[in-house]
Amino acid sequence: MKKIVLSAIVVAATAASLSAASIAACAGCHGAGFEKAALGKSQIVKGWDEAKIVASLSGYKAGTYGGAMKGVMLGQVKNLTDADIADIAKQIAAMK
Numbered sequence: 001m002k003k004i005v006l007s008a009i010v011v012a013a014t015a016a017s018l019s020a021a022s023i024a025a026c027a028g029c030h031g032a033g034f035e036k037a038a039l040g041k042s043q044i045v046k047g048w049d050e051a052k053i054v055a056s057l058s059g060y061k062a063g064t065y066g067g068a069m070k071g072v073m074l075g076q077v078k079n080l081t082d083a084d085i086a087d088i089a090k091q092i093a094a095m096k
C-alpha cells in the first residue's frame with residue numbers, strides 16, 4: 001500500500017512540474033476531486049470555499065496552519081506563489 005501511494009506521488013510530482021498551479025500533484029493524496037482524507041489524516045477539502053483553501057495553503061507556507069502532518073503540505077506549497085495558491089483554490093472550490 002505504501003509503495004502504491006509513493007509511486008502515485010512521484011507521478012503526480014512529475015505532472016506538477018509542467019504547471020506550477022496544477023492540482024494534478026494533489027490527487028495522489030487528496031483524490032482527483034479532493035474527496036479523500038489525505039494519508040488518512042487531512043480534513044476532506046472538497047466543498048471548501050476559495051477563501052478557506054487560500055487561508056490553509058498560505059498558512060502551510062507560512063508555518064502558521066496545520067496539524068501533525070503539516071510538513072507534508074509545506075513540501076507541496078513552498079514553491080507556489082500567492083497567484084498559484086489563488087488559482088489552485090479557485091479550481092478546487094469549483095469542483096462539484
Ligand code: HEC
Nearest residue numbers: 025026029038039042043045056066067068069070072076
Ligand atoms: C503527499 C501527500 C499530499 C499531497 C501530494 C498533497 N497533500 Fe494536502 N494534505 C496532506 C496531508 C497529510 C494534510 C494534513 C496536514 C496537517 O496535518 O495539517 C493535507 C492538508 C491539506 C489541506 C488542508 C486540510 C486540513 O486538514 O486542514 C489542503 C487545503 C490541502 N492539503 C491541499 C492540497 C493541495 C492543493 C495539494 C496540491 C498542490 C496537496 N494538498 C497535496 C497530504 C498531501
